[in-house]
Amino acid sequence: MASPTSLPSPPGLADLLGQGPVSLFVDFDGTLVGIAPTPDAITVPTDLNLRLHSLRDRLAGRLALVSGRSLDDLQSHLGTLEIARAGSHGASRFRADGSRLGQAPRGLPDDAVAELRSFAETHGLLYEQKSHGGALHFRSRPESSEAAIDHAKAVALRHGLELTSGKSVAELVRPGANKGAALEAFMGIEPFSGSTPVFIGDDVTDEHGMAAAIEFSGFGIAVGERPSKAARYHLEDVAAVHNWLDL
Numbered sequence: 001m002a003s004p005t006s007l008p009s010p011p012g013l014a015d016l017l018g019q020g021p022v023s024l025f026v027d028f029d030g031t032l033v034g035i036a037p038t039p040d041a042i043t044v045p046t047d048l049n050l051r052l053h054s055l056r057d058r059l060a061g062r063l064a065l066v067s068g069r070s071l072d073d074l075q076s077h078l079g080t081l082e083i084a085r086a087g088s089h090g091a092s093r094f095r096a097d098g099s100r101l102g103q104a105p106r107g108l109p110d111d112a113v114a115e116l117r118s119f120a121e122t123h124g125l126l127y128e129q130k131s132h133g134g135a136l137h138f139r140s141r142p143e144s145s146e147a148a149i150d151h152a153k154a155v156a157l158r159h160g161l162e163l164t165s166g167k168s169v170a171e172l173v174r175p176g177a178n179k180g181a182a183l184e185a186f187m188g189i190e191p192f193s194g195s196t197p198v199f200i201g202d203d204v205t206d207e208h209g210m211a212a213a214i215e216f217s218g219f220g221i222a223v224g225e226r227p228s229k230a231a232r233y234h235l236e237d238v239a240a241v242h243n244w245l246d247l
C-alpha cells in the first residue's frame with residue numbers, strides 16, 4: 001500500500017479538463033467536511049451546497065457525491081441536492097434530476113438491526129440506522145472496537161450481509177453495495193459515459209471507487225493520512241480538496 005506522502009499531488013483540475021471530459025466522484029466525510037466526534041457534529045460550510053452546484057455546472061453535470069451516509073442524512077447536512085448522488089455506500093443512486101438510477105435497495109433484515117442496536121446499547125456505542133444499512137460507531141469508546149467489529153462480522157455471517165469498516169465504524173450493507181458499483185452505474189449513463197472518472201476519498205470504503213475509476217481509465221485521489229492501495233495521487237486534507245476543486 002502506498003503511503004499517502006509518497007504519492008504526488010494531482011495535476012490541476014483546469015489542466016485535466018483541458019484534456020477532455022472528466023467526471024468527479026467525491027466522498028463526503030473526511031473529504032468535503034472534516035471528521036467530527038459524532039456523525040451529526042460535522043461542520044458544513046453554509047454555502048457548500050451552492051459551491052457544489054457551481055462545480056457541477058463547471059463539469060457539465062459530471063459530478064457525483066458518493067457517501068457512506070444515507071441520502072436523507074446527507075441532504076439533512078448539505079441541503080437539497082440537484083447533483084448526481086449515491087448514498088449508503090453506493091447502494092442508493094439518483095441522477096441529478098432526482099430520478100432513481102437502478103433498483104431501490106432493500107434495508108437490513110429487522111433481526112440484524114435488532115442485533116446491532118442491542119450490542120450498541122449494552123456497550124454504550126452509537127448505532128446509526130440507515131435506509132439501506134446500519135453502523136456501529138465506536139469513536140467515543142475505542143476500547144470496544146474489536147468487539148464491535150467481531151459482533152458486526154457475526155451478524156453479517158448470520159444474515160448474508162457485508163461488513164464495511166471505516167473510520168471508527170463497523171457497518172453492515174447488502175452484498176454488492178459499494179462505491180465502485182455506484183461509479184460503474186453512473187459511468188453507464190449521460191453525461192458521465194465516455195469521460196475520465198476521478199474518485200476522491202479518504203477512507204477504506206473509497207478504495208472500491210478508486211479501483212472502479214481505474215477500470216474506466218481514470219484514477220483515484222487519496223485524502224489524508226490513510227495508506228491507499230488504489231490511489232494515484234494524494235491531497236493532504238479537506239482544505240486541500242476544496243482548493244483543488246476550486247470550491
Ligand SMILES: O=P(O)(O)OC[C@H]1O[C@H](O[C@H]2O[C@H](CO)[C@@H](O)[C@H](O)[C@H]2O)[C@H](O)[C@@H](O)[C@@H]1O
Pocket residue numbers: 027028029030031034035036037038039040041042066067068069070128135137139166167168169171203205
Ligand atoms: O463515505 P463517507 O461520506 O465518507 O461516509 C463515511 C461514514 O461517515 C460518517 O461517519 C464518519 O464520520 C463521522 C463524522 O465525522 C465520525 O464521527 C465517524 O467516526 C466516521 O466513521 C457517517 O456517520 C457514516 O454513516 C458514513 O458511513
